[in-house]
Amino acid sequence: MTRNDFTPALRRLAxxxxxxxxxxxxxxxxxxxxxxxxxxxxxxxxxxxxxxVIVLHAGPLSxxxxxxxxLGFAGHPEAAAMVTGTAALALHGIEAARLPSGVPVVDVxxxxxxxxxxxxxVRVHHAPGLPAPEPAGGVPLAPLARAAADGVRESCDxxxxxxxxxxxxxxAGVRPDAVAAALGDALLARRxxxxxxxxxxxxxxxxxxxxxxxxxxxxxLRQPLWRPVLRMNGSYLASPDAYWARDGVALDLGPxxxxxxLEALGVRVLRIAPAALARHPGEVAGxxxxxxxxxxxxxxxxxxxxxxxxxxxxx
Numbered sequence: 001m002t003r004n005d006f007t008p009a010l011r012r013l014a015x016x017x018x019x020x021x022x023x024x025x026x027x028x029x030x031x032x033x034x035x036x037x038x039x040x041x042x043x044x045x046x047x048x049x050x051x052x053v054i055v056l057h058a059g060p061l062s063x064x065x066x067x068x069x070x071l072g073f074a075g076h077p078e079a080a081a082m083v084t085g086t087a088a089l090a091l092h093g094i095e096a097a098r099l100p101s102g103v104p105v106v107d108v109x110x111x112x113x114x115x116x117x118x119x120x121x122v123r124v125h126h127a128p129g130l131p132a133p134e135p136a137g138g139v140p141l142a143p144l145a146r147a148a149a150d151g152v153r154e155s156c157d158x159x160x161x162x163x164x165x166x167x168x169x170x171x172a173g174v175r176p177d178a179v180a181a182a183l184g185d186a187l188l189a190r191r192x193x194x195x196x197x198x199x200x201x202x203x204x205x206x207x208x209x210x211x212x213x214x215x216x217x218x219x220x221l222r223q224p225l226w227r228p229v230l231r232m233n234g235s236y237l238a239s240p241d242a243y244w245a246r247d248g249v250a251l252d253l254g255p256x257x258x259x260x261x262l263e264a265l266g267v268r269v270l271r272i273a274p275a276a277l278a279r280h281p282g283e284v285a286g287x288x289x290x291x292x293x294x295x296x297x298x299x300x301x302x303x304x305x306x307x308x309x310x311x312x313x314x315x
Contacts, residue, residue, distance in 0.1 A: 173239025219285035248297035
């Protein structure tokens with residue numbers, strides 16, 4: 001085999017995996033170990049950020065590349081592993097988790113029987129049973145509630161933990177009880193402010209959704225889907241409080257932070273303060289009716305609508 005026999009496969013691997021590969025993958029396509037050693041030398045074209053992991057360029061790593069490298073160190077794709085904690089939240093699109101300096105530590109979730117341990121900037125968590133991963137950009141991520149639990153558990157910043165949980169519930173549509181279950185009683189006991197925040201958010205969501213349901217019914221508006229999960233190209237997009245799928249109209253009862261994805265796609269997003277539902281129901285109903293009549297908005301055929309985290313009625 002000549003040196004160039006592996007070139008097409010190497011290019012394909014670099015393209016499909018954001019230029020991050022394991023030694024096992026390089027060996028499988030015929031890349032000689034001598035070539036790898038040559039290219040990862042100081043000043044070389046490649047780098048070895050972790051044992052068994054090669055990055056096929058010499059520059060700084062993006063968050064996505066650091067996550068892929070951490071997964072490669074944990075044995076992925078041959079063995080089960082997924083990114084969790086702050087890095088997973090950042091790739092899920094949670095703005096509170098996007099640190100200005102990037103993600104210094106990547107948390108990885110692996111099965112309990114694996115003997116792999118934390119190494120430099122890869123922090124390994126062992127679990128008796130892994131949840132189903134939620135891929136983003138080809139990277140398997142822990143579900144939002146589990147990722148948040150691992151991130152909050154490792155963080156010493158109470159304000160950051162509150163911001164993450166608030167965004168998860170008010171923006172990503174994760175139910176407060178799902179977050180509480182992922183955090184566990186022991187952690188909630190050590191972080192009473194987190195438990196109080198979840199209780200407060202739960203009460204606020206139930207009250208606002210109750211007002212919105214009543215308004216839709218009284219105004220004779222077509223029933224929307226309540227708190228669905230919207231995805232595009234397999235990746236999480238948003239979870240509005242209400243969504244009229246035929247019209248591309250979303251109702252947003254929470255803060256505006258982080259909600260620009262739908263608007264960037266052309267979806268009509270009505271941002272309504274919960275207090276306006278009680279004080280000015282006629283104006284809100286009129287705005288919804290006008291938006292529906294002007295539709296459809298946005299690339300409806302590209303947006304997948306899935307059942308979400310609708311809270312049961314408080315009645």
